[in-house]
Amino acid sequence: MIDRTEIQMDDPDSMLVLAAQGGDKDALAVLIDRHWPLLLALCRRTLGDTIAAEDAAHEAVLQAMLSLDRLRRPERFGAWLAGIGLNICRRWRRERSRHALSWEVVHDGGFTLAMDDRQAQPETQAERRELADRVLRAIGDLPDGQRAAVNLFYASERTYAETAELLGIEIGTVKTRLHNARATLRQRLHTLWKEESMAAMETKPVEMRVRDVRKETDTQKGKYVVILEEADGPGKLLIWIGDAEGVTLAMLIEKEETPRPLTIAFAANLVRNLGGKLREVRISRLDQQVFYAVVTLEGPKGTTSVDARPSDALALALSLGAPIWVEREVLETVGHTPESAPATTEEVQRRYERGASEIVAEAKEQWQS
Secondary structure, eight states: OOOGGGOOTTOOHHHHHHHHHTTOHHHHHHHHHHHHHHHHHHHHHHHSOHHHHHHHHHHHHHHHHHTGGGOSOGGGHHHHHHHHHHHHHHHHHHHHTOEEEEHHHHHTTOOEEEEOOTTSOHHHHHHHHHHHHHHHHHHHTSOHHHHHHHIIIIISOOOHHHHHHHHTSOHHHHHHHHHHHHHHHHHHHHHHHHHHHHHHHHHSOEEEEEEEEEEOSSSSSOOEEEEEEETTSSOEEEEEEOHHHHHHHHHHHTTOOOSSOOHHHHHHHHHHHTTOEEEEEEEEEEETTEEEEEEEEEETTEEEEEEEOHHHHHHHHHHHTOOEEEOHHHHHHGGGOOTTSOOSHHHHHHHOOBOHHHHHHHHHHHHHO
């Protein structure tokens, strides 16, 4: 064991580690004092919490003391201690679900930690944790040198110089490791990106537009059906509506002016004059053959959603030029339309011979008489 009188504050780490391994507590104290500021800063940047960072740093020191005999390269004590601290912080992050990794940034050539949305629904938080775990596993599969460089430079926001010092390598080597790590992560996470994108496409609502309104001619009172067609596809949706609503939609489709404003025109003017904007209309669900819609409005006090009948929502969308969306679940459900409903546009054209222009002409004749 090195005599205590021989221990100097500027002794190299290798000499101090050998002394500490031999039982010299003063040598160990010098080592801890020398590397404590960097260890604490690393933990603070990783956890974003001063108190938690101190706890993590103290635990790292304790683990280092207990496993000091297993350190094979004494000159790398600082990097070794920092690695212990990083592992502790990473484990605490996962356990507390305090952060979620943004792998999209990795895909674009960067890497960051984003705060988890505490207001998110439990299922959303679970999905984010699962995504973070998959990204962490991808990082864990990197070679040791690349993994250490990624953790220090990106996760802990160290500079090139600090990363090089902690790892005991040249700055150029750090840049090379990071470059290789990014290339590997982009390749491995591309599959994950495709899976997430396909899942999002499967649940994303479909944008549709009002194609026509038609009236059944073999009954005296008449029945009306509005035909929605997919904006970028062959899909169609048929919704029955009332007489007055059918005439209103036909007037809007034909851009027919009326002597006095229609009720829907009055509603649209209210939205405009109050400084609002119709953000979107959405056919949200189908329950016992009844369609339901939601209207989303933006105003001075923020954004709000209001339940509405599909006919009113569609008329408002036509009046204000807002997009129309239909949930995919609705489209999947109407694929099993009851026999009494017109299942195809061909059947609609056969049974509902009068389109929007004919409906408008008929309505104008009634008004004049």
